[in-house]
Amino acid sequence: MITITIPDVGDVQVPAGVTAAEALADVKGVRKAVAAKVDGVVVDLSRPVTSDATVEAVMPGTPEALEVLRHTTAHVMAQAVARHFGMENVEFAIGPVIEDGFYYDFELPRPLTDEDLPAIETLMTTIKRENLPITRHEAEDRDDALAMVRADRAKSRFKEELIAGFPEGEGVSFYRQGEFMDLCRGPHLPTTSKLGFSKLLSVAGAYWRGDEKREQLQRLYATAFFDKKDLKALIHRRAEAEKRDHRKLGQRLELFRIVPEAPGFPFWLPNGTVIFNHLVEYMREKIQERHYQEIRTPHIMIDDLWKRSGHFDHFHENMYFTEIEDRSFAVKPMNCPGAAITFSQGLRSYRELPLRLAEFGLCHRFERSGTLHGLTRVRSFVQDDAHIYCAPDQLQSEILGLVALCREVYEEIGFGEIEMFLATRPDDRAGTEEMWDHAEDELREALAKIGADYSVNEGDGAFYGPKIDFKVQDAIGRKHQLCTIQVDFAMAEKFDLEYMADDGTRQRPVVVHRAIFGSIERFVGVLIEHYAGNFPLWLAPEQVAVLPVSEDRHADAAGNALQELRQRGFRAHVDWSNNKLGKKIREATLKKIPYLLVIGDREAGHGTAAVRRRDGTDCGNLELGELIALLCEERDTRRLTPILDAAPKETE
RNA sequence: GCUGCCGUAGCUCAGUGGUAGAGCACCUCCUUGGUAAGGAGGAGGUCAUGGGUUCAAGUCCCAUCGGCAGCUCCA
Numbered sequence: 001m002i003t004i005t006i007p008d009v010g011d012v013q014v015p016a017g018v019t020a021a022e023a024l025a026d027v028k029g030v031r032k033a034v035a036a037k038v039d040g041v042v043v044d045l046s047r048p049v050t051s052d053a054t055v056e057a058v059m060p061g062t063p064e065a066l067e068v069l070r071h072t073t074a075h076v077m078a079q080a081v082a083r084h085f086g087m088e089n090v091e092f093a094i095g096p097v098i099e100d101g102f103y104y105d106f107e108l109p110r111p112l113t114d115e116d117l118p119a120i121e122t123l124m125t126t127i128k129r130e131n132l133p134i135t136r137h138e139a140e141d142r143d144d145a146l147a148m149v150r151a152d153r154a155k156s157r158f159k160e161e162l163i164a165g166f167p168e169g170e171g172v173s174f175y176r177q178g179e180f181m182d183l184c185r186g187p188h189l190p191t192t193s194k195l196g197f198s199k200l201l202s203v204a205g206a207y208w209r210g211d212e213k214r215e216q217l218q219r220l221y222a223t224a225f226f227d228k229k230d231l232k233a234l235i236h237r238r239a240e241a242e243k244r245d246h247r248k249l250g251q252r253l254e255l256f257r258i259v260p261e262a263p264g265f266p267f268w269l270p271n272g273t274v275i276f277n278h279l280v281e282y283m284r285e286k287i288q289e290r291h292y293q294e295i296r297t298p299h300i301m302i303d304d305l306w307k308r309s310g311h312f313d314h315f316h317e318n319m320y321f322t323e324i325e326d327r328s329f330a331v332k333p334m335n336c337p338g339a340a341i342t343f344s345q346g347l348r349s350y351r352e353l354p355l356r357l358a359e360f361g362l363c364h365r366f367e368r369s370g371t372l373h374g375l376t377r378v379r380s381f382v383q384d385d386a387h388i389y390c391a392p393d394q395l396q397s398e399i400l401g402l403v404a405l406c407r408e409v410y411e412e413i414g415f416g417e418i419e420m421f422l423a424t425r426p427d428d429r430a431g432t433e434e435m436w437d438h439a440e441d442e443l444r445e446a447l448a449k450i451g452a453d454y455s456v457n458e459g460d461g462a463f464y465g466p467k468i469d470f471k472v473q474d475a476i477g478r479k480h481q482l483c484t485i486q487v488d489f490a491m492a493e494k495f496d497l498e499y500m501a502d503d504g505t506r507q508r509p510v511v512v513h514r515a516i517f518g519s520i521e522r523f524v525g526v527l528i529e530h531y532a533g534n535f536p537l538w539l540a541p542e543q544v545a546v547l548p549v550s551e552d553r554h555a556d557a558a559g560n561a562l563q564e565l566r567q568r569g570f571r572a573h574v575d576w577s578n579n580k581l582g583k584k585i586r587e588a589t590l591k592k593i594p595y596l597l598v599i600g601d602r603e604a605g606h607g608t609a610a611v612r613r614r615d616g617t618d619c620g621n622l623e624l625g626e627l628i629a630l631l632c633e634e635r636d637t638r639r640l641t642p643i644l645d646a647a648p649k650e651t652e
Numbered sequence: 653g654c655u656g657c658c659g660u661a662g663c664u665c666a667g668u669g670g671u672a673g674a675g676c677a678c679c680u681c682c683u684u685g686g687u688a689a690g691g692a693g694g695a696g697g698u699c700a701u702g703g704g705u706u707c708a709a710g711u712c713c714c715a716u717c718g719g720c721a722g723c724u725c726c727a
Contacts, residue, residue: 103722111655111657112656113656113657202721202722203655203721204655204656204721204723205654205656205723206655206722206724207654207723207724210723210724212653212654212723216654216723217655217723218656219655219723221721221722247720252663258719259718260700260717260718263717263719318726367726368653368654368724368725369718370653370654370723370725371653371725371726372719373720377726469727482727518727547687549684549686549687550686551685552684553684553685578683578684578685579689580683580684580685580686581687582685582686582688582689582690583688584688585687586688586689587689589688596687598686598687600685610686610687612687616687616688
């Protein structure tokens with residue numbers, strides 16, 4: 001007999017070797033359990049328990065249960081694909097669980113099309129109804145496992161390759177339901193009837209083991225949940241994300257365009273340029289407060305410079321080159337060399353440090369056509385870049401200042417949670433161990449000083465120094481990496497940068513590269529989706545629309561309102577069309593203009609306007625001067641939420 | 653770059669190998685109106701580009717360019 005400890009229930013004595021399910025037999029609701037946890041490890045319910053252990057049921061609703069469900073659903077999807085094409089025509093690769101679902105990679109006689117999906121889904125439902133028991137089979141070692149896959153099917157080179165990579169001398173497990181067997185660590189649901197609600201999402205190509213030199217496989221993405229509600233919620237979330245897609249909104253709101261004549265090089269339309277410029281202006285304020293100096297450096301410089309900076313060696317594939325009077329030039333992919341040259345004009349004194357040189361620099365990088373994506377992955381973009389040249393003992397306070405700046409900006413923009421990552425020394429690196437120790441310590445200490453929560457990405461630093469990366473969460477919970485703060489010991493050497501220290505010796509400055517927005521292009525792309533196109537007043541391309549009820553009777557009042565708004569610097573217009581009011585409201589609302597001022601008989605004589613927000617809220621009738629003062633406050637304080645609330649309902 | 657899908661009016665999209673279509677937007681006229689679409693008329697096309705098959709190609713085939721999803725890359 002062994003002793004099983006069941007949390008919240010107590011200890012029970014059972015014969016050694018009973019299954020986890022049997023051990024849990026008395027637990028309330030155990031019939032719904034999808035797996036068991038033995039001493040904290042999730043296993044099949046059918047797994048025997050051979051010695052004293054803590055055993056608990058893994059119930060639907062827990063993350064572990066969902067993972068088991070999705071993993072099993074992946075197997076069932078593979079089985080359905082096998083039935084759809086015939087087992088002998090399919091070669092199976094891998095089928096892991098990912099965030100929000102799972103996928104499975106196959107080699108198939110022909111590519112999957114959207115028409116295959118419903119057929120595969122139907123087969124999955126059939127397999128669920130067949131209520132096939134899912135059983136675990138163990139191979140002694142790798143040879144045994146190889147024999148098992150070869151006996152099971154004609155083509156198994158991917159599975160064989162996987163097995164060959166397993167550690168020697170360890171067992172290998174397989175799972176079988178019905179005619180389908182798959183190499184798998186498990187655990188799985190006990191039978192296919194326990195499957196929840198699943199949906200096939202998309203088809204894509206993927207390389208075997210992510211290597212573009214290897215076989216290209218067909219990848220089928222899908223998801224599964226226990227509760228139909230959750231599946232619907234995910235589908236809704238995907239639809240919501242699609243509605244916010246910055247490429248669609250960018251087109252509809254006339255913010256930017258990317259045309260075939262310049263693939264990957266965005267055109268900023270007037271509306272988008274307003275946003276672009278205001279973000280730059282905002283960042284200028286921020287860096288002026290922090291005593292940065294702004295510079296501008298050339299877009300095209302001779303090859304030798306890029307060879308000296310190391311870009312030619314490390315970044316050549318992503319650079320554009322051109323020839324001028326038989327000399328080879330490169331278009332800048334980064335701003336660092338220009339800043340370094342700027343720094344090196346004249347001998348610097350320690351009194352000038354930290355010297356913070358900012359540049360809203362336009363960079364060009366060659367990106368492969370398949371990687372381009374709206375504004376978030378482009379071939380030309382403007383970075384809100386800066387290079388800080390400081391003495392080693394100033395490094396930490398500079399880092400502190402940058403982390404604070406980042407947090408301040410992201411908070412003012414309205415992002416949710418901010419995650420920080422410390423990326424430490426990679427295997428391939430420059431500089432001495434002391435330098436790395438020092439730099440990493442400085443970063444760690446800075447993060448500790450502000451009490452920041454952060455994760456460490458070991459070995460993820462740049463070859464010249466460690467960095468802090470920021471990830472922000474947008475309004476619908478997606479994460480974007482924007483800001484990066486990088487410490488660089490190599491650049492000062494490469495460009496022979498020096499300053500005169502207080503003891504009269506020449507010293508190398510430490511260089512910090514950083515961008516807060518990252519690139520303005522990507523930042524605007526993220527912002528469009530974050531705000532769903534509803535930009536806060538200070539950024540909105542059009543801030544106020546004046547809508548006369550009758551375009552001739554109320555023309556004077558509308559014109560006056562417009563003039564006053566424009567005098568106070570608002571981007572405003574009057575809808576002079578002869579449409580009815582309802583239509584004018586619809587059009588202005590679709591343009592996501594924050595405030596609509598309706599002016600009719602009731603307002604014209606009193607110098608007021610009936611104010612409506614783009615979300616449909618009626619803010620009531622306000623005197624024009626008072627209204628404009630409030631709007632100024634909303635704009636000038638860069639409020640994220642409207643300053644005007646719903647007017648109280650008037651009862652007559 | 654790779655695999656698959658796609659490319660028709662400014663936008664969103666229909667279109668059976670046999671005369672090029674709709675809605676919105678645009679222009680003109682009527683309508684002067686009260687919180688998300690008033691009415692009528694008009695204009696707008698090298699069906700991405702180049703080849704091929706066919707009596708006949710928007711439609712079938714090939715190539716190129718561009719877009720989308722994913723992979724890879726980047727961060």
